[in-house]
Amino acid sequence: MRRFLVLLILCVLLSPAACYAHGVAIKGLVYGKNTLVPLEGAVVSLAPLQKVSITDRFGKYAFYDLPAGAYQLTVSYLGFLQEVKTVTVSPTEPALVTSYLETSNLELQEVSVVAKKENPLHLISAVDAQLRPIQNAQEMLRMVPGLVIAQHAGGGKAEQIFLRGFDIDHGTDISLTADGLPVNMVSHAHGQGYSDLHFLIPETIEAVDFGKGPYHAEKGNFATAGYADFRTRRVLDQNMVKLEAGVFDTYRAVGMVNLLGPNARLRQQNAYLASEFLFSNGYFESPQGLERFNVLGRYQGIFNENTIFSASLSGFKSSWDASGQIPERAINNGSITRFGAIDDTEGGYTSRYNANLTLDKTFGNGGLFSNQAYAVKYGFELYSNFTFFLNDLENGDQIRQKENREIYGYRGSYEQAGKLLGLPLRHKVGLGFRYDNIHDSELSRTLSRTYTLSQVQKGDIQELNAYAYLSETWELTPRFTVQAALRADRLFFTYRSALEQAEGALVQKNAQNRFSPKLNLTYAVSPVVQVYVHTGMGYHSNDARVSAGSSGRQALPVARGTDVGLTFKPTNRWFLNTALWVLDLDQELVYVGDEGVVEPSGRSRRYGVDVSVRGQLTDYLYLDSDLNLARPRARDEAKGNNYIPLAPTFTSTGGLSYQNKKGLKGSLRYRYVADRAANEDYSLTAEGYFLVDAVASYMLKKLEFKLSGENLLNSAWKEAQFETESRLPGEIDPVSEIHFTPGTPFFLKLGVSYTFGL
Incomplete structure (x- = not known):
């Protein structure tokens, strides 16, 4: 704790030391x-x-x-x-x-390759969003090159995420935020880092900023494979009402209305209200009954050209039923169809309410002071049955995972330009905290979502993350930029078991530090070629139910990464980014929320190559393609038994997009995931897939008509896959094999939106 406080004080006291007026x-x-x-x-x-x-x-x-x-x-x-x-x-x-x-229209000639601009590619992906078939905000994660998602619980549960050779589960190794609000849920009832983005309305998203690797001082917990920050609109161009209808009883309505009018905009005051309602029964034999309601109100004001204040309130509720993951043998023996279920009483409910305040102020010396304070109220209840009758031959193995939590946090930073040894220097210091107060985190055995058979775990969790960072960006030449940074985190874990108190169980507490240095070098070889080397350390925290009771050595396992990359713009209309990368993770303890047990996991190493291409073929036709190779392996296991289950090894996405000045837009896209190991010795295979999607829209005055289709080839693909040991009714012995959720069959949706003046 003393070292952490010393670094925190130095970061604040030294913030103006290298900066002075010029x-x-x-x-x-x-x-x-x-x-x-x-x-x-x-x-x-x-x-x-x-x-x-x-x-x-x-x-x-x-x-x-x-x-x-x-x-x-x-x-x-x-x-x-x-x-x-x-x-x-x-x-x-x-x-x-x-x-x-x-x-x-999108013009790739506007993309600049400069030493100060690390990753222009993320802006391209944000613009591309309007030309991709998007069902919800979580699917916008697919804009991150190389990132794959999989839904496996009726559309209401957070999607499973894959990136850079990681099966990230629901967010263990990627930091997700929305307007600076944390999305990852620490010590979640279902899984560490659980990240549900469904509280965002896709039409309100203005941009998605992303980066890969543990190289960004502003990003702390979970930012190992990378990060993504969703940014909502600061202002509406037009009021809008949208209605959509699709197959499988799918209906959606969206409305966005400016609250202040055009005169307020002239005073740089903006406020709007947006809402969304979705209902879908899904493509399963048992109706999924997914209902989702979102509302967002946001205000932003600019005062004296040096102060920006913004405030937002949002609310989200969702409920659904699910057919769960099904075993292959049940389909092969004819007991169920591909879209059937062994236990169709799965499902859940979740809610989230957010309050977010930001204040940014710039000074005459060029300094920028940024502040954010937020509060979140969150509820979650999920019913699942992965093993059917493996443990309970009479009632089955259904479980309930449930929690309620409040999150409070603050982020602050000060940034200023100056000089060091006569060369330009950009200095940034930041600090903040996040406090999670989790009530009645529960794992119980249930029957038909109605009866509680037994409680496996139940308790209260408090987790506090305080942090500070110092970042220096030194422009050694107009072409060569060096960024060095150090981040310090201190985490406090507390767990109180409600089930063991009667037996005299003690409250478990622990606190641990993590220091994460970063070094990023960027060199513009020419106006069209940039090379970079990124290296640094990061971490993801383990569940408080593990970390509070351990010695702490595995509470904050370290990630060490390096990227060597090239950004190349051979012509005004072509853009290429490629990177060779390696990422090592130390020993960690994995808390399995589905069982309430701890599984040890050894060291791992992943390395690979990412390639992203963007091209403007004509004034109106665009091409994009991302190819991502990875070799994930466990470092402490024998060769042949060192595969990391479900870790992707080759993924690719891309397509052709068209938009002209007469209101016509269209896109034809593909998604590809190669076969990969489903277990440690690769005796089981998680099957890959190739999908084709399309979207077309036409603007007629104030009306826009939009038709989107997914899985145009109607491929029979497996979206989520796991090796699972289970027992079906009538079986004497359990069987371990692939259990999966079938992917969306051919899906068609028609939408119409009407825009009108402010």
């Missing part, structure tokens, strides 16, 4: 013309000096210490028309420039 020649602001909202991440280049600046949260940028004279200023932002203007700098006063960019 001459400023050009100051600028970049806004969207239609929304009057600042554009963060726009690339501003200055010719003939080949200097580059990136706009901040306020749309601000600056160029320092320029000789007097005339310069050509170019402002680029994906999805907006490029602006080029001449700016004259006087020797006495800075030049002030304001740019209002107009929206346009």
